[in-house]
Amino acid sequence: MAVTILGRLAARAPVPVFVAMGRDGAPAIEHLLKSGDIDFTATPRHANILLVAGRTRESDQPYLDRLHDQMPHPRATFWWGDAHSDDIDEARRSASADDPVAPLRALYRKLIGGSYASETHRLSDEPPAPWRGRGDHGQGGEGMMGGVPYGRMMPMPPTPDIRDGLALDVYRTQVGPFMPYWPAGLILEVTFQGDVIQSAEVVQPPYPPRDIDREPFDRLLHEQTPLAQIERTRATHHLACIARVLSLVELPTLSRRAQIVAARIRANETVAIGPLRKAAARAGLMAAIKPGLGRIDDDLACELGGPVRRAAGHVLDSRNDDPTYTRLGFTPVTQKQSDCQARVAQWFDEAEQALALASAAPHILIAQGQLAEPPWALRAPPLDYRVTELLPGLEWSEALLVLNSFDSAALCRMAPLETP
Amino acid sequence: MYAALAGSGVAIVPFSSASVLADLEVGIVWWGAVEALTVVVVFLHGWSANAQFGLIGAYRYVAIGLPVMLISMFMLIAAALPAESLALPQIVESQRGLWNVIRQPLGLPLFLLLGLSLSFRGPFNYADSADIAGGTAAEVSGAPRLVWEFARLAMLTAVAAMAASVFLGGYLGPWLPGPAWLVLKTATLLLVLVCLTEQLARISPSRMMTLIWTTLLPLSFLHLVWAGVLAL
Amino acid sequence: MALTGLVIIFITFFAGALIVQKLPTRADHHQLAESQKVPFLGGSSPNTHAWQRYHIRYYSMTLLFIAFEMEMMFMYPWAVVYVTEGVKALAEMGMFLAILTVGILYGWREGIFRWQ
Numbered sequence: 001m002a003v004t005i006l007g008r009l010a011a012r013a014p015v016p017v018f019v020a021m022g023r024d025g026a027p028a029i030e031h032l033l034k035s036g037d038i039d040f041t042a043t044p045r046h047a048n049i050l051l052v053a054g055r056t057r058e059s060d061q062p063y064l065d066r067l068h069d070q071m072p073h074p075r076a077t078f079w080w081g082d083a084h085s086d087d088i089d090e091a092r093r094s095a096s097a098d099d100p101v102a103p104l105r106a107l108y109r110k111l112i113g114g115s116y117a118s119e120t121h122r123l124s125d126e127p128p129a130p131w132r133g134r135g136d137h138g139q140g141g142e143g144m145m146g147g148v149p150y151g152r153m154m155p156m157p158p159t160p161d162i163r164d165g166l167a168l169d170v171y172r173t174q175v176g177p178f179m180p181y182w183p184a185g186l187i188l189e190v191t192f193q194g195d196v197i198q199s200a201e202v203v204q205p206p207y208p209p210r211d212i213d214r215e216p217f218d219r220l221l222h223e224q225t226p227l228a229q230i231e232r233t234r235a236t237h238h239l240a241c242i243a244r245v246l247s248l249v250e251l252p253t254l255s256r257r258a259q260i261v262a263a264r265i266r267a268n269e270t271v272a273i274g275p276l277r278k279a280a281a282r283a284g285l286m287a288a289i290k291p292g293l294g295r296i297d298d299d300l301a302c303e304l305g306g307p308v309r310r311a312a313g314h315v316l317d318s319r320n321d322d323p324t325y326t327r328l329g330f331t332p333v334t335q336k337q338s339d340c341q342a343r344v345a346q347w348f349d350e351a352e353q354a355l356a357l358a359s360a361a362p363h364i365l366i367a368q369g370q371l372a373e374p375p376w377a378l379r380a381p382p383l384d385y386r387v388t389e390l391l392p393g394l395e396w397s398e399a400l401l402v403l404n405s406f407d408s409a410a411l412c413r414m415a416p417l418e419t420p
Numbered sequence: 421m422y423a424a425l426a427g428s429g430v431a432i433v434p435f436s437s438a439s440v441l442a443d444l445e446v447g448i449v450w451w452g453a454v455e456a457l458t459v460v461v462v463f464l465h466g467w468s469a470n471a472q473f474g475l476i477g478a479y480r481y482v483a484i485g486l487p488v489m490l491i492s493m494f495m496l497i498a499a500a501l502p503a504e505s506l507a508l509p510q511i512v513e514s515q516r517g518l519w520n521v522i523r524q525p526l527g528l529p530l531f532l533l534l535g536l537s538l539s540f541r542g543p544f545n546y547a548d549s550a551d552i553a554g555g556t557a558a559e560v561s562g563a564p565r566l567v568w569e570f571a572r573l574a575m576l577t578a579v580a581a582m583a584a585s586v587f588l589g590g591y592l593g594p595w596l597p598g599p600a601w602l603v604l605k606t607a608t609l610l611l612v613l614v615c616l617t618e619q620l621a622r623i624s625p626s627r628m629m630t631l632i633w634t635t636l637l638p639l640s641f642l643h644l645v646w647a648g649v650l651a652l
Numbered sequence: 653m654a655l656t657g658l659v660i661i662f663i664t665f666f667a668g669a670l671i672v673q674k675l676p677t678r679a680d681h682h683q684l685a686e687s688q689k690v691p692f693l694g695g696s697s698p699n700t701h702a703w704q705r706y707h708i709r710y711y712s713m714t715l716l717f718i719a720f721e722m723e724m725m726f727m728y729p730w731a732v733v734y735v736t737e738g739v740k741a742l743a744e745m746g747m748f749l750a751i752l753t754v755g756i757l758y759g760w761r762e763g764i765f766r767w768q
Contacts, residue, residue, distance in 0.1 A: 020695075043553045043692045044692060045554075045558065064695065070692055169706070171704055172699070173472060175694050177695055179694035193707040194479065195476040196707070196709060196767065251618075251621055283620055395625065396476055397549070448731075470701055470702050473692065473693070479708055483708075483713070490724070493724050500731040500732070501735070558691075558692055567673055570669075571669070629765050630765040633756060633765050641749050
């Protein structure tokens with residue numbers, strides 16, 4: 001009796017969902033936060049439903065399976081997006097145009113109620129290395145450090161530290177590709193000493209900007225597109241980036257608010273960014289990011305282009321040459337410092353400007369084939385710079401701030417596979 | 421593994437009604453022990469999972485937890501000076517004329533920092549933060565996580581109750597009975613703590629450590645001297 | 653008397669927390685798969701144990717902390733006799749704190765409050 005009441009209460013709580021962003025056809029997940037019915041969790045261990053948004057790379061499948069297995073029982077997977085095959089039953093998928101909140105809630109209720117069987121593990125139930133029965137005590141190891149105690153090796157032997165030269169263990173591991181506030185799809189091989197990054201290497205580059213953000217810019221290539229739509233998409237893209245940074249400085253409520261504002265702008269509602277920006281400033285967002293953190297040199301900023309370049313103080317924006325924009329009195333906004341602070345401020349400035357443009361010219365169309373500045377870094381390779389060069393010596397939380405102060409296109413360009 | 425964390429939520433509870441539960445002569449010392457053990461328990465919680473993110477959270481927490489503990493103890497000892505006792509009831513009684521929050525104005529705000537730090541919330545969330553995917557709690561789910569989150573909230577409440585007793589005169593107050601005043605004051609402080617959690621951004625751990633040692637700790641020295649001169 | 657009360661409260665919470673954690677596992681009939689035990693790294697799997705000779709970046713700060721923690725021990729009795737002892741007690745503790753403050757300044761100059 002008591003258990004059923006508890007079960008019913010649990011089924012009414014916000015659905016804990018761990019999101020794995022896909023590369024192709026990824027829908028706008030911030031939309032889910034609007035109703036307050038869905039909770040995005042920081043780790044799969046706090047979730048019951050794995051939400052696969054869009055389709056991931058083939059090579060990411062094992063990583064996805066591992067996340068799935070890490071979820072506690074009862075657990076289920078939900079696919080949101082168009083690219084999925086039809087053999088998945090109706091209860092566990094949703095087209096990208098549909099609103100998956102109701103199906104997610106229904107699935108969660110069934111899971112909690114027990115009418116939907118919890119999914120079994122997808123990876124094999126084997127330890128990473130056979131260890132049972134080996135060694136002196138059957139622990140799989142030999143002596144102090146040798147062998148594979150309980151299936152894993154001990155951490156790497158000591159190497160001198162890059163700062164104070166103390167020789168202590170380094171911890172080398174792959175991180176990614178699916179974490180909240182981690183560039184989706186990026187897999188880095190990171191060497192830690194303590195919580196400071198000694199070195200990093202790209203294993204898999206991140207995914208390019210989401211289809212949903214790219215759509216109006218791609219459409220402009222072959223048909224007329226309203227200026228307002230282009231500018232609104234720019235604002236949503238920037239807000240999604242800002243939300244990640246907000247969450248990294250422990251302002252989860254503001255981060256959620258930024259995502260909800262983004263979702264409402266996408267739904268063509270009239271919202272102002274000013275209050276959000278003021279709240280973030282009051283909370284000390286800029287003070288929380290160390291000045292000079294993640295500063296990049298001018299050459300790199302110029303190579304990357306887009307908001308990154310404007311955050312370095314270069315007035316370069318293809319909207320400047322567009323007669324439609326010039327008529328609206330458009331002048332690009334810039335920052336000077338070219339560090340994390342400047343890039344975040346640049347996002348805020350551009351998002352506010354974009355909304356102002358959209359409301360100033362609600363019906364103007366841009367002719368097809370015109371070059372409209374996309375909201376991300378757009379210049380073409382080649383690049384000699386690597387994002388991995390920015391990270392060594394940074395403490396983990398600072399490293400994440402640096403990574404998340406770039407848009408995904410810039411990161412893609414800065415994270416090519418290392419050539420062997 | 422999780423057994424120890426329960427202790428963190430527990431040990432402080434006797435203070436929630438200063439005149440009734442445990443009338444310890446060395447209440448302040450006991451509280452100091454609770455603070456110290458909390459640091460140990462949170463560290464163990466992060467360490468026990470054998471996962472890098474938990475470890476980062478655990479070690480980082482110790483770096484901030486230790487100096488904040490110093491500050492809070494200075495605040496409490498300053499409050500003990502006019503009472504000439506380390507027992508909480510005497511400290512409350514010593515505020516019959518004037519509450520400590522007015523007599524020693526720096527005490528309450530600096531002590532509230534401890535509340536944020538002990539339950540690692542908002543600007544002091546170095547243990548269970550988003551950048552390390554939930555930190556020390558990243559590897560727990562289900563009932564153990566429930567107990568952990570409960571312990572965090574219990575700790576926050578304990579700090580608020582403690583602060584209400586030491587700085588806001590505890591059960592003292594006109595018209596209402598004593599316990600009602602204590603609950604009221606504790607609830608108010610909880611509200612303040614929750615607002616601080618939501619309203620402040622977190623800076624990187626090394627900058628926070630510098631800030632604590634070079635600004636907040638000297639401030640608490642000044643506070644102690646101020647309280648000492650007043651108490652004479 | 654007070655101590656007995658404290659111990660009882662302590663044990664009650666401790667046992668309560670243990671029971672809340674252990675009860676559901678008895679009803680849970682799912683086997684813990686090996687792949688479920690892997691720590692979370694965004695989908696990646698670690699090759700090694702995370703238990704390591706960890707580089708504590710603030711180790712020099714902890715030495716300074718010990719000095720202050722010892723001082724705290726002297727302060728407990730000091731606080732009780734403070735008013736009866738009067739200015740003498742204030743002066744003594746003032747000197748003690750002043751010496752320790754020099755320690756902070758020295759440590760600051762040496763940069764021990766940064767992540768080494």
